[in-house]
Amino acid sequence: MDFIQISKDLFNHLYHELNAIRKSNGFYGINKIGDQGVKDTHHIDEVAFQLIRKYMDQFTINIYVEGFPPIYKKDANFNLYIDPVDGSRNWDRGVGDPCFCLAVSQNKPSLTFKDLIFSFTGGYHSLDQYYIEDKSAVFESHRLNKKIFLNELNRVQSLAQSHAYLKPGYSAAKFHFDFCLPLYFKVKDIRAIDNSGMDLCEIARGAADFAIEARQLSDFYNLLSYPIFHASGGIITDLEGLDMIDKEFNLDAPYDFIASSNQILLFQILDELQISPQKVRNS
Secondary structure, eight states, X not given: OOHHHHHHHHHXXXXXXXXXHHHHHOOTTXXXXXXXXXXXXXXXXXXXXXXHHHHHTTSOXXXXXXXXXXXXXXXXXXXXXXXXXXXHHHHHHTOSOOEEEXXXXXXXXXXXXXXXXXXXXXXXXXXXXXXXXXXXXXXXXXXXXXXXXXXXXTOOXXXXXXXXXXXXXTTOHHHHHHHHHHHHTTSXXXXXXXXXXXXXXXXXXXXXXXXXXXXXXXXXXXXXXXXXXXXXXXXXXXXXXXBGGGOBOOTTSBOOEEEEXXXXXXXXXXHHTTOOOOSOOOO
């Protein structure tokens, strides 16, 4: 099954259909009132789910879309996990780079993050695409018109020189600052623009250096870019410093995490937070 082509087709289809709706409805803040909860299902998610279900009906594959009932297929060998619009609030406001996130695993009872064999992330605003090809992480830059294979070379290895994605929002600032505050005084720059899927991909290509999610709000679908991040040389641990590669995932479980572009930087982050690294793979 050609997961790259399936992902690109789905992304392009959703991009055109959802943009047509947004052009009709306009941006939040101009002609919209009201707002959604942090994990509420937005109207575009409903539309996207119907588009995904119709397109994927031709394939024998189980489909899990965030916020919707699973779609099971008899004799399916693979599971497809999709967040159709990661960053719905950014989408509604026309800011940042909300994205389409997809990951694939074999269809078996017990699954770990290591079992995610493919991932695709496409930016609805940048039109950048990230995916796995032959077990390597690929970045297709729309603006550069260039395909780049990602690795851990030239990564920032000093906390003092690092650019961090730290997010205290969604009325969860206390959880965030209780965990992350020491880092605010040690890094070169702090940004909190996008959603987790795009954050991980931007770190994977060296546009930033690490991210921390400590608000008790993140779920499995926020980590669909994990295979891309891992293939680029990045490491994701839980908040106790345990590498998540062998961790079983649950679609409904919360997942706070530390995502670092390289092991040297990760150890500096953990040291600053007074956390002893546990089982962290060698880079």
